Amino acid sequence: MKKDIRKAIIAGNWKMNKTRSEAKALIDEIIPLSQNADCQTVVCVPYTNLETAVQAVKGTNIKVGAQNVHFEENGAFTGEISVSMLKEIGVSYVIIGHSERRQYFGETDETVNKRTKTALAGGLIPIVCVGELLWERETGITEEVVSRQIKLAFFGISAADAAKVVIAYEPVWAIGTGKTATSEQAQEACKLIRDRLCTLYGKDIADSITIQYGGSMNAANAAELVAKEDVDGGLIGGASLKATDFGEIIKAASV
Ligand code: PGA
Numbered sequence: 001m002k003k004d005i006r007k008a009i010i011a012g013n014w015k016m017n018k019t020r021s022e023a024k025a026l027i028d029e030i031i032p033l034s035q036n037a038d039c040q041t042v043v044c045v046p047y048t049n050l051e052t053a054v055q056a057v058k059g060t061n062i063k064v065g066a067q068n069v070h071f072e073e074n075g076a077f078t079g080e081i082s083v084s085m086l087k088e089i090g091v092s093y094v095i096i097g098h099s100e101r102r103q104y105f106g107e108t109d110e111t112v113n114k115r116t117k118t119a120l121a122g123g124l125i126p127i128v129c130v131g132e133l134l135w136e137r138e139t140g141i142t143e144e145v146v147s148r149q150i151k152l153a154f155f156g157i158s159a160a161d162a163a164k165v166v167i168a169y170e171p172v173w174a175i176g177t178g179k180t181a182t183s184e185q186a187q188e189a190c191k192l193i194r195d196r197l198c199t200l201y202g203k204d205i206a207d208s209i210t211i212q213y214g215g216s217m218n219a220a221n222a223a224e225l226v227a228k229e230d231v232d233g234g235l236i237g238g239a240s241l242k243a244t245d246f247g248e249i250i251k252a253a254s255v
Pocket of ligand 1: 013170174175176177178214215216217235236237238239
């Protein structure tokens with residue numbers, strides 16, 4: 001992390017876990033652990049828990065995020081949720097293009113781009129996820145894959161808006177598998193992303209953008225990962241569901 005020039009963000013991606021009462025209990029446990037954090041803590045909870053989470057974090061340094069948002073402002077999109085609906089209840093962040101959405105729900109680089117634009121227009125901070133599949137890494141095309149995802153995600157986005165985006169580099173083979181990228185692999189990919197952002201927007205903007213690592217980040221490996229220059233925090237799945245583990249990760253990012 002380079003805290004002098006950009007914000008370190010530790011975001012929990014709860015995925016499809018926790019009922020409303022469980023969410024309240026977990027957030028109540030996280031609040032004291034985040035109290036003295038020198039990083040931004042975010043909890044990205046299921047839609048049904050958003051309002052509860054927003055109420056629970058009032059007066060604390062924790063922000064609330066959603067896990068997806070539709071790219072139209074309103075209309076006949078059964079089952080979808082809009083930016084204004086999220087904004088109205090006090091949501092600040094939204095995960096866009098998570099690999100599970102790409103894999104199971106037909107998310108493409110094009111829809112990632114559309115969602116990112118809509119989120120920015122409505123004042124939500126997008127956490128845009130990119131990352132290669134196992135076979136893509138094994139065949140040596142990680143650089144092409146991630147570069148393409150970045151270029152398409154940011155297509156048509158101004159420099160001023162790009163500066164508001166958070167990126168999560170999440171190698172798909174490391175998500176939920178217990179197989180973490182080494183800190184060198186994480187640094188290499190985050191640096192590659194920053195280089196692509198530099199080509200698109202110039203050094204100042206590229207240097208200011210938070211790039212997280214995600215994929216089996218936990219209490220034991222977080223410190224080593226976030227010690228890398230271009231790894232500005234993490235997007236954490238499994239370990240964000242246990243307050244003590246999440247608290248340790250927040251602590252590691254606060255050094
Ligand atoms: P994990 O998930 O930490 O459980 O690997 C990360 C993510 O999917 O964002």
